[in-house]
Amino acid sequence: MNELLNPAVFAIQARFNGQVSEFRGDVTILVPAEKIIAAATALRDEFDFDMLSAETAVDYCPQTNPRFHMVYIFYSTKTHLYLTFRAPVNGDDPKIATMETVYPNANWREREIWDLMGIRFEGHSDLRRLLLPPNWVGHPLRKDYPLGYEEVQYTFNFDDIDLRKPKGVR
Amino acid sequence: MTFGLFLEWFIKSLVVILAMTIGFAYVTWFERRVLAKFQARIGPNRAGKEGLLQPVADALKLIFKEELVPANADKLIFILAPVITMIPALIITGVVPWGPPITLFGKTFTLSVSDINLGVLFILTVTSISIYGITLAGWSSNNKYATMGGLRATAQMISYELALGLAFIGPILIAGSMGINDIVNAQQHVWFVIYQPLGAIIYMIAAIAEINRSPFDMPEAEQELTAGYHTEYSGMKFALFFMAEYIKMIAICMIGASLFLGGYWGPGVAAYPWLGPLYLFIKVVILLFVLVWIRATLPRFRYDRLMAFGWKILFPLALLNVMVTALVITLVGG
């Protein structure tokens, strides 16, 4: 772990009950979901992490608690270091407070996560689907959502599959 | 009016209209080839030798293309608009002489459809009318882009009409006449571009803006308003707009050549009158080349800057030009 990260990591660990882990030099702190906004605010204001480089979620599907991990990756343009926060989110009613108030760019990133993962962000100013059409059903990046694979047609099963295909020109 | 006079007019009009429509076709070819040369490309060369049949192919294809009228368009105006744009474009050049008077069958013919003594005024009026077609086309299409294109055309026309009119005044003052024929004849020895360099430049800029050519092609700014006022037009109706634009290109080049570059005059015209149309043709081609060159080089103006340019720079300059010209003429005595 880079020494420049130490003060931030220790402070977050102590104040927000974080669990620190390190893998291949990437430092990850598991922060409880309800403290994530306070932790991010502290990180931004006290430790110069001025950018939210990425925000995403991981679905550990069959388990329900925590089914999702929200992943926040912060970057400091002063020290050029990355720091990752993870927040567990329950799968029964996935919701977490919005990061938009701390880092405004979380707006679209959270819309994307809502769209593809179905995690609701409380307090978000404009929680609409970002990538998919507005009336799409389901959240495709969840592990229990099928890929939507379409069978490949060979000569022996061409006609069978062709019958099932949607035909635009009707 | 005698039958002979009628026949003369008829033949002359026919010649002008044919020359203009064929000219239009080959201006498109000329532009596409020259532009391609500027841009390290080849340009159309498959239809006929060197792509010379390209305009024919375009025309034939457009004739056999489906004509659509949008459901919510104002049908009458929608159909009328291209016509309103097209006809003024065709008749502008009616007053421009394309050669010295010739004598045939013991009768002297002037080589212009009509040699009215207010030719310059006629040109100004007719060019203003053609803008109505564009505005109406934009309005009647019931399309927001088209409406914006139409409105831009109006605003642009208002800003440039004045400068254009003032640019005409220089040659008028020097020649002492508003007839184009007189103006051309006054340039038999010295072209007015020598006396009126500023006027010529103002005329060129204002005229390009008047016919909505790049860099002033705001009404149809492709990157901004998809296709501007003719977004909803297809087939021959679109072709008419296309035609009007290119015919206006020829027209302003002809007028510019007549007002500032000595019209049909050149060495040897007095002795061999048939050289007159040839010289005019060469001058028009050179001016057209300049138009294409400008299009290949310059980015597009912004709509509000264009108007600011028209009102704040061109208009005062044109006024100054007129005043200085008038002063010099008064002092020198014509």
Next chain:
Amino acid sequence: MGLEQKLGNTGVVTTTLENAVNWSRTNSMWPMLFGLACCAIEMMAAQAANYDMSRFGMELMRASPRQSDLMIVAGRVSQKMAPVLRNLYDQMPDPKWVIAMGDCAACGGVYNNYAVLQGVDEVVPVDIYVAGCPPRPEGLINGVVALHNKIKGEQFAKWK
């Protein structure tokens, strides 16, 4: 469609007219300025100096579907884009042609998933499929020439 519907069949005149019209259509085919994804870049390359589709009279890319004859579907068509694409196709006046450029437009390509339409032929009728991911500009030009050959064989009687 246009004028030829009213003409009817007049034997040798029709044949000559057919030839002339088909010739004009092949030589003046204005594509719609319509790019979706990666293939659109190759389509631009085909327009540019080294390949120069303008030789075929195709450099007048029309931004408005109303004035275009050819829709080059260059790239993957997502489920969100598919209705828009169909809408654009409907706005084009007859006669109109469609080239499905690239594997994604032809059959979904490598993206066999929820988001991508498995071939643009599910929403619009396609005349020519050009394979490749993305096809080289030469490939696209080959597709265009193939379309020209197809058009040259068209007859009034068979036009709908």
Next chain:
Amino acid sequence: MREIQEFTLDELKHLFSPKALTGETMVLNMGPQHPSTHGVLRLILELDGEIVLNCVPDIGYLHTGIEKNMEGKTYQKAEVLTDRMDYMYTMGNNLVYCLAVEKLTELKSPARADAIRVILLELSRLQSHLLWIGTSALDLGAMSVFLYAMREREMILDVFELVSGQRMMTTFIRPGGLWRDVPVEFEAAVKKIVEVFPKRIDSYEALLTKNPIFMDRTKGIGKIDTKTALAWDVTGPTLRATGLAHDIRKANPYCGYEQYDFDIPTQTTGDVYGRYQVRVEEMRQSVRIVEQALNKLPYGPVRDNNPKFVPPPRSEIGVSMEALIHHFKLWTEGFIPPVGSVYCTIESPRGEMGLFLESDGSPKPYRAHYRTPSVPLLQIMPILSKGCFVADLIGIIGSIDIVLGDTDR
């Protein structure tokens, strides 16, 4: 038949002024098919005359489901999908994926592979910037620049074709190094580019930089300051045009960028013209980096020699049983990185491109998320375009250089 699923104005009323609902201002739908939205971007504009009061970007018309698709493929196969994301910087997409996989599996790419990667990446950046200068000039109505830029771009694509057989979607950079060594003609071809390019860049500048109309169209348009840019996570030339010299190539070097001597161009204006100047200067710097990398191109292998992760050379398969087994295992089952997640970033022509890659100890990525630079750039469109003219909006879209494949994935 599918229907276009529209938002109603009521749904978007928190984004527009109340005047839009009464019809006092005009709501204009720009795109997804529009000549200057660089793909299938859709902007819903609220206009007062020609002045943009509000701009709501709507993306997703190119949503391809790449992240979902990658979860179903082995690590080698998933890389092929990444090419088509930011289709103007395909090498970079591959690279960030390879860097992430290398970080997961602790592979090391050899020095020669790194140098060739740098050359190819800078050429990629150059071709991306070329297309940008072409299209953004075309948006402002200067059409010749576009065709000149495309002409030069062909030279670079020829090099890509030379090394990989593909013009755009090369998948040439692989985890652990490169697909194979470059052919002997490579150096001569790159040398030619290095010689020719500075003059060509001068010629674009001659057409644009001092052109009064161009300056008029770009100066003071679409301004943004460093603080806002950072808050909205804007990176790349757009950030550098505001005055902050932030470049991942310097800040967190990868592929041995620390060995090369280059400057980070910055401007303080933060407007369209500033972005233009930064990018043009970046093109010159790219040429400089390519020249240096070419001059000290080391010899040696181009792939890590770890048979568990990197396929053996073709020649060995015929003579070595082990090589055959490894090859078979790699292409059927794939390799298995340890459990964990990594985050890797590179500097794409548009900004910071990152990949969050999580492995669950299976041969397929458990979760791959691309942090793409175009998303924040589009997200600040409402800020950049507030109060500008429609014509300026076109210039702004051109200047931030978005790639829709990059935003929608």
